Amino acid sequence: MNELGNLKIAVFGQGKMGLPLASVFAEYGINVIGVDINQMVVDNLNNGINHITEEPGLSELVSKNVETKKYTATTDGVSAATDADIMVILVPTLIDDRGNIKLDPVYSVSEIISKGLKKGNIVITEATMPPGTTEKLIPILEKSGLKLGEFGLAHAPERTMTGTALRDIKGQYPKIIGCNDENTYQIVSKLYNLINKKGTIQMSSIKAAETVKVFEGVYRDVNIGLSNEMALWCEEHEINALEVFEAANTQPFCHFHTPGAGVGGHCIPVYPWFVINTSNEVNPRITKTARELNDYMAHHIVELTIKGLNELKKCLNGSNVLVLGLTFRGGVKEFMKSAAIPIINELNSFGANVYSYDPLCDESDFERFNSKLKTDFNGIDAIIVTSDHEEFKYLDFEKISKEVSTKLIVDGRNIINISNATENGFRVIKVGNLK
Helix, strand or coil: CCCCCCCEEEEECCCCCHHHHHHHHHHCCCEEEEECCCHHHHHHHHCCCCCCCCCCCHHHHHHHHHHCCCEEEECCHHHHHHHCCEEEECCCCEECCCCCEECHHHHHHHHHHHCCCCCCCEEEECCCCCCCHHHHCHHHHHHHCCCECCEEEEECCCCCCCCCHHHHHHHHCCEEEEECCHHHHHHHHHHHHHHCCCCEEECCCHHHHHHHHHHHHHHHHHHHHHHHHHHHHHHHCCCCHHHHHHHHCCCCCCCCCCCCCCCCCCCCCCHHHHHHCCCCCCCCHHHHHHHHHHHHHHHHHHHHHHHHHHHCCCCCCCCEEEEECCCCECCECCCCCCCHHHHHHHHHHCCCEEEEECCCCCHHHHHHCCCEECCCCCCCCEEEECCCCHHHHHCCHHHHCCCCCCCEEEECCCCCCHHHHHHCCCEEEECCECC
């Protein structure tokens, strides 16, 4: 038993990030209470059944932790807070269509924790939030009758991705930590050093720690936006953007990303709004422009589809279009800001007959996003690739060429083997390469 083995941690939120974190803590011998509002999720977890099935290794870990009695789940957050020494908040922070930040789940959990908070407890926020949010929780937590200092407060942002969460938590990146005082940092750093082989980085303040994760997302969004903009320029000048990017990236200070149909998920397209919507004196022009440009790329995919059909003497109105991929990226069933959604909606508005296929989705998903499930290529006039699922990289174009009505592929993820497709008569249009 490790020296932290007598601690009890309550992790609020047992979703795609919260459950892996709780499971790793339990794996390392810490007593963990997983808190979630979904009774079915809680019941399944207490029976060792994992609902985040796309996370490699998590099902086995959940089952093991329940068996060793290191992990239990509950919907009773007040009871969990009362029993625990450390409370971790890892619930979603989202935005609406106008970029307005929705932090209600974080405030709600803080209210619950305040009803069980005891002297000497520590509250850690791992959810990514606008800088300054964690300290806004102090008045809520002080409803417990305690003052900050009698309990500790920290921010330690999750730095994980769905599909590699267990690996990431255990040491893909150092853990960033900002605390209200040094004593709290010593305890929190000891906790994370136990599970993270890359160690911890102490920040000067809680707000600085919050800013790290936000800036990571902004950096990626801006760089993807730059890559997309240069890809559009390459299209205008009939240059292959990927060829140029690959050569340019041999210089160590240059790192162009692969251009594509857009930026999806709960992180990269969301965090720039944390900067944009909290800026009073500074106008974050680059951040705004990148966000707008990355959202524009879905419309550009439709433009490329119209261009390709016109070249082949076809009209989008009445054409049968197959969208390959509903999820925002390959291997993960998540639809947040998926490029496929606006693409499908715009295709429908132009009168196209829209079909789609995604290996992770069922028929209800296709109906939800206004398309029809299609598992073959019969009668298709245009194929649009919007997700980088592995199977899309190895399509049998010889077979497909005998099924389609029109041989057009618009590759929104730059994953199609052009030579294989063109050998079988397809016109292939990629983002950044119209040749």
